[in-house]
Amino acid sequence: MTTIPLERSMAKPSTDDMWLRDLYDAHWASMVRLATLLLGSSDHADEVVQDALVGMYRHRARLQGSPLGPYLRRAVVNGCRSVMRHRVVVLMHQQADEQHTAGADSGVLSAELNASVVAALRRLPRRQQEVLVLRYYSDLSEKEISEALGISQGAVKSHASRGIQGLRAIITKESIR
Amino acid sequence: MNDQFSDGEIEKALRESLRHEAALAEVPDSYDRVRHAAAQRRPRPWFTAVAVAASLAIGFGGATWGQSLLNTGTGSPIPGAVVASDLSVSTQPSRSSSPAPRAGATVTVTVTVTPGVAQSGFDEFPVGYDHANLSQLEQVNGHWAVVLDPLTVCRSSTDKPECAGLKDPIPNDSTTVNVSLKTYRVPLASSVVVQVLDAGAPPSQKPYLPVPLATKKWETPIEVVIAISGDNEVTSIRQYWRP
Numbered sequence: 001m002t003t004i005p006l007e008r009s010m011a012k013p014s015t016d017d018m019w020l021r022d023l024y025d026a027h028w029a030s031m032v033r034l035a036t037l038l039l040g041s042s043d044h045a046d047e048v049v050q051d052a053l054v055g056m057y058r059h060r061a062r063l064q065g066s067p068l069g070p071y072l073r074r075a076v077v078n079g080c081r082s083v084m085r086h087r088v089v090v091l092m093h094q095q096a097d098e099q100h101t102a103g104a105d106s107g108v109l110s111a112e113l114n115a116s117v118v119a120a121l122r123r124l125p126r127r128q129q130e131v132l133v134l135r136y137y138s139d140l141s142e143k144e145i146s147e148a149l150g151i152s153q154g155a156v157k158s159h160a161s162r163g164i165q166g167l168r169a170i171i172t173k174e175s176i177r
Numbered sequence: 178m179n180d181q182f183s184d185g186e187i188e189k190a191l192r193e194s195l196r197h198e199a200a201l202a203e204v205p206d207s208y209d210r211v212r213h214a215a216a217q218r219r220p221r222p223w224f225t226a227v228a229v230a231a232s233l234a235i236g237f238g239g240a241t242w243g244q245s246l247l248n249t250g251t252g253s254p255i256p257g258a259v260v261a262s263d264l265s266v267s268t269q270p271s272r273s274s275s276p277a278p279r280a281g282a283t284v285t286v287t288v289t290v291t292p293g294v295a296q297s298g299f300d301e302f303p304v305g306y307d308h309a310n311l312s313q314l315e316q317v318n319g320h321w322a323v324v325l326d327p328l329t330v331c332r333s334s335t336d337k338p339e340c341a342g343l344k345d346p347i348p349n350d351s352t353t354v355n356v357s358l359k360t361y362r363v364p365l366a367s368s369v370v371v372q373v374l375d376a377g378a379p380p381s382q383k384p385y386l387p388v389p390l391a392t393k394k395w396e397t398p399i400e401v402v403i404a405i406s407g408d409n410e411v412t413s414i415r416q417y418w419r420p
Contacts, residue, residue, distance in 0.1 A: 017307065018404050018413050020215055021208065025418060028211075029204045036202035037195055045202065050211050057215040117187075117194040136188065137195040164184050167191065 020057050023068060028053075030138075031076050037133045038080040040122050048079035073138070073148045077130060084126060120170040121163075128163035131156055205350035209330050300361040301409050303327055308353055308417060310398035312360065314371060314388060321365045321390055323411060326398065328353040353400060353417075365411045372415035373399065385415055 028049060035045035052075035056063060063071065121129055127149070134145045142160075146153045298317040302309075306327040313324035331340035332351045339356050365371075372385035404413040 015404070017212065020212060021402055024208050024211060025415075028206075028208070032204045033199040033202045037199055042203050046205060046207055050207065050214060053211050054215045117190045118198050121191065121194075132191060133195060136192040137199060164187055164191075167187055168184075171187075 016057070016060070019060060020053065023053060023056065023072070027069060027072055031072060034073070034133070034138060035076050035080055037118075037137055038077065038130060039083055044083050048083060049076055052076045052079055070144065070147055073134075074150070077134075077148055081126075117167065117171070120167050120174070123170055124163050124166045127151075128159045128166060131159040132163045132167075135160055207350055209332060209351060298322075298362065299364050299409065300359075302361045302363045302405050302411075303357070306356070307403055309401055309403055310355070311371070311401045311414070312395050312398040314391070314393040315362075316392065317362065317364070322362050323365060323371065323414065324360050324362050325401075325403065325411075326355060326360045327357050328400065329356045330354075363405065363409060363411050365414070366406060369411055369414065371401075374416045374418055 031049040031052070032042075032045050035048045036042045039045055039048070052072055055075055056068065056072060121132060124132070130149055131145055134140045134148055140148065142153045142156045145156045149156070151159075299322060302325060306329060308328040308330055309325035310328060311323055311325060315322055315324070329337060329339050330351055331337060331343055331347060331354050333347060334340050334343040334345050339354050343352065343354070370390075371388040373388055375384070375386050400417040401414050402417045403411055406412050
């Protein structure tokens, strides 16, 4: 009779483990970077990607034969949207509390932020940011972006065009100041 | 910058800025955390209530029954896990039980193990490790085999007993620790190909390269992720990429 710790038996790699491992190896780094850009910071980026991977792992039977990259990308975009929605609510509360304390510092901070194109990007509407990040960071086609965001290709084209115009307007405005 | 900048110039600046920003992003290696999360099942409040009520109603036996159901959610085993009832019926008959189990482990089950006989010329790789250093690819008695040194992944100095002595915080959130003084010569299952990364590049950027089946020795062992079948054959082996 031999006593075997249950925990060690649970750690034995399986085909499912390798499925997850492959997905992780293939997409983890690029998706965390994408999430970082969509969120505007690395806070929660890895958590969003982790949730997306875990969600796919739980539904892997349904994903048999489907391309996993686009599915994961869409899950990450959706996860980022959830985080951003939460942030908006938190920010609204913070702004209400701190309105009376906003002073000269905010002008200085704005000038620093506007020094980069990415900072200008953050000021665009959310959907335009998403389209521009997927287009210019992930190098996706209009069709791929439309699938990732769940919008039409025409809408992708429109958001991209408006996004670039918006960037130019922000950069021009800041350079005049 | 002003209106004289063309769309093309803005697009170029945006592309470069995004890539620069992305390159600065911290990408911790969190595979163990992801794997752990994937193995969990979402709790169901109504189910918990039913299980607790059932436990209270039918006493300790019910509590045990309820707990076992809670552990598996729908009653089906967690992927990659072996439930106690499975273990009492069958185990990996020929696997070694060393190295030492995690100190924090509290659940043990008693099973009958048939004394294992290793295939001639091969070693039985210890159960529970899916990371290893790969140092050799060779042929033993006409069968291809790899020489592996088991590693364990540590996320903090208190993660496992083997991780004690590491300094927190661990860079990139995790590191691997060699857990054995011994190396193991383990056979490759048929058609399994050793896969390595081209110049260590992340798999998202470059594909894995197959290592031809020929005697080979890595002067500097490479870290690999492996899967080993119950009959002690490597069924998958590929280089582990760490950022």
